[in-house]
Amino acid sequence: xxxxxxxxxxxxxxxxxxxxxxxxxxxxxxxxxxxxxxxxxxxxxxxxxxxxxxxxxxxxxxxxxxxxxxxxxxxxxxxxxxxxxxxxxxxxxxxxxxxxxxxxxxxxxxxxxxxxxxxxxxxxxxxxxxxxxxxxxxxxxxxxxxxxxxxxxxxxxxxxxxxxxxxxxxxxxxxxxxxxxxxxxxxx
Amino acid sequence: xxxxxxxxxxxxxxxxxxxxxxxxxxxxxxxxxxxxxxxxxxxxxxxxxxxxxxxxxxxxxxxxxxxxxxxxxxxxxxxxxxxxxxxxxxxxxxxxxxxxxxxxxxxxxxxxxxxxxxxxxxxxxxxxxxxxxxxxxxxxxxxxxxxxxxxxxxxxxxxxxxxxxxxxxxxxxxxxxxxxxxxxxxxx
Numbered sequence: 067x068x069x070x071x072x073x074x075x076x077x078x079x080x081x082x083x084x085x086x087x088x089x090x091x092x093x094x095x096x097x098x099x100x101x102x103x104x105x106x107x108x109x110x111x112x113x114x115x116x117x118x119x120x121x122x123x124x125x126x127x128x129x130x131x132x133x134x135x136x137x138x139x140x141x142x143x144x145x146x147x148x149x150x151x152x153x154x155x156x157x158x159x160x161x162x163x164x165x166x167x168x169x170x171x172x173x174x175x176x177x178x179x180x181x182x183x184x185x186x187x188x189x190x191x192x193x194x195x196x197x198x199x200x201x202x203x204x205x206x207x208x209x210x211x212x213x214x215x216x217x218x219x220x221x222x223x224x225x226x227x228x229x230x231x232x233x234x235x236x237x238x239x240x241x242x243x244x245x246x247x248x249x250x251x252x253x254x
Numbered sequence: 255x256x257x258x259x260x261x262x263x264x265x266x267x268x269x270x271x272x273x274x275x276x277x278x279x280x281x282x283x284x285x286x287x288x289x290x291x292x293x294x295x296x297x298x299x300x301x302x303x304x305x306x307x308x309x310x311x312x313x314x315x316x317x318x319x320x321x322x323x324x325x326x327x328x329x330x331x332x333x334x335x336x337x338x339x340x341x342x343x344x345x346x347x348x349x350x351x352x353x354x355x356x357x358x359x360x361x362x363x364x365x366x367x368x369x370x371x372x373x374x375x376x377x378x379x380x381x382x383x384x385x386x387x388x389x390x391x392x393x394x395x396x397x398x399x400x401x402x403x404x405x406x407x408x409x410x411x412x413x414x415x416x417x418x419x420x421x422x423x424x425x426x427x428x429x430x431x432x433x434x435x436x437x438x439x440x441x442x
Contacts, residue, residue, distance in 0.1 A: 081436065163397060166407070166437020167414050186433040190414060209351060212397040216436065219354070226355050226378060245374040248269065248404065249354020 067153060069109040069135045070126065072184075073099060074116040079140070085218045085252070090239060094232060098215060101142040101230035105149050109135065119184050127177035134177040138170050142224055142232035143210035151206070158201035162211045163189040170214055171206065221252045255341060257297040257323045258314065260372075261287060262304040267328070273406045273440070278427060282420060286403060289330040289418035293337050297323065307372050315365035322365040326358050330412055330420035331398035339394070346389035350399045351377040358402055359394065409440045 079091040086094065103111055114122050127134055135153060137144075152160050152173050159180065162171035167187030174180050179199055183191045196203040213223045215232075224233050225243055244253040267279040274282065291299055302310050315322055323341060325332075340348050340361050347368065350359035355375030362368050367387055371379045384391040401411045403420075412421050413431055432441040 163415070164437075166410050166439065167431070167433075168437065185435070187414065187431060187438045207397040209395040209397045209400040212400070222354055226375065227351070243355070243375060245355075247373070249352075249356065250375045251354065 067109050067133050067135065068130065069106045069111045069137060070123065071099070071102065071106075071111065071113045071137055071139050072116045072119050072123070073113045073139045078116070079216070081217050082215075082221070085221070085254075094215075094235060095140070097230075097232040097235045098142045099139040101232050102137060102139050102144065104230070105144055105146045106135075106137070107146070109149075109153075113139075120182055123182045123184075127174060127180060127182070130174075130177040132177075134174045136172040136174070136182065138164075138168075138214055140214045140216065141170055141211060142215060142230055143213045143227050144171075144208075145210070148206075148208060148211055155204050155206070156202075157204040159192070159196045159203045160206050161189060161192050161196075161203060162206040162208060164212050164214045165220075168214060170211055176201075219249070219251055222250050225252060226250065255297050255321050255323065256318065257294045257299045257325060258311065259287070259290065259294075259299065259301045259325055259327050260304045260307050260311070261301045261327045266304070267404070269405050270403075270409070273409070273442075282403075282423060283328070285418075285420040285423045286330045287327040289420050290325060290327050290332065292418070293332055293334050294323075294325070295334070297337075297341075301327075308370055311370045311372075315362060315368060315370070318362075318365035320365075322362045324360040324362075324370065326352075326356075326402055328403045329358055329399060329401065330403060330418055331401045331415050332359075332396075333398070336394075336396060336399055343392050343394070344390075345392040347380070347384045347391045348394050349377060349380050349384075349391065350394040350396060352400050352402045353408075356402060358399055364389075407437070407439055410438050413440060414438065 078095050082091050158175045160173035164170040167189045169188040169192050240254045241252050243250045266283050270279050346363045348361035352358040355377045357376040357380050428442045429440050431438045
């Protein structure tokens with residue numbers, strides 16, 4: 067089974083820029099990628115460029131004869147158990163939503179019958195595509211799988227729940243929790 | 255089994271004030287409460303005042319001889335299945351985290367051995383209290399159970415995933431998704 071991880075080598079995570087320097091953002095992204103890849107043991111992992119993502123992925127899946135797992139590289143809270151649970155699903159398509167309508171993990175049992183449409187509210191688009199093609203779909207709703215680390219407030223989730231390299235790195239550069247009356251946020 | 259729902263009758267949901275009027279916030283809060291209570295069928299539901307929450311809850315649980323479920327009233331995405339899964343857990347304590355370290359759902363099999371400590375990063379505090387008391391704990395991590403509707407951006411989750419009265423109400427007052435390059439947010 068193939069796992070595909072879209073990744074932006076340089077200049078990613080720009081929405082963390084009010085809080086982390088360019089080199090810190092790059093290191094955090096690398097550690098998050100490490101955390102994600104470490105959950106994919108036993109799968110054939112390919113890392114693809116994030117630029118032109120839909121065209122790149124659709125070119126891959128149209129000719130795929132084996133199941134494909136597409137997973138974002140900024141999900142440092144996922145574990146081997148999440149991945150095993152997702153890829154052992156009986157449904158044709160498994161979609162794990164992120165905050166704000168994103169698709170954080172997409173599992174395609176018969177990839178060649180599907181077309182991906184990332185960006186915007188891709189969760190809703192992927193549900194619709196599966197429905198239009200008559201594919202059985204499972205929504206895999208997990209808090210940890212929903213936590214893509216894109217915005218400064220997301221870093222709090224990594225500090226609170228993280229056990230991997232990305233969380234360790236954040237703590238090592240002095241990021242800690244700011245406890246307030248509402249949600250905890252981060253400070254340095 | 256007893257289910258306790260802390261609720262602020264008047265003036266709640268103030269962090270939604272940039273987007274919803276006072277009467278709209280009050281109606282949304284009522285619909286969310288309805289959605290939550292509808293998942294608790296078969297349980298004896300008590301609604302308690304949100305003011306002085308810890309003292310109120312600790313007074314109740316110290317004398318409880320049966321299991322107690324404490325659930326926040328702003329979780330319109332939870333379903334009967336979540337509740338059944340939580341209350342059938344074998345562990346002494348089940349904690350379901352919200353964004354920013356909150357405790358959205360807390361299940362206590364032997365309530366009198368526990369003390370609650372809501373506000374701030376209560377998820378971490380409740381984990382620690384359970385550990386200190388030698389209680390077996392399950393972290394029930396669910397995206398839908400994590401979605402407490404407190405801030406304007408949270409409304410997008412309700413529009414995207416909601417199937418109940420609160421989502422229907424939001425749509426009826428003209429709230430819809432604003433699809434952007436990052437996460438979808440709401441507009442009217």
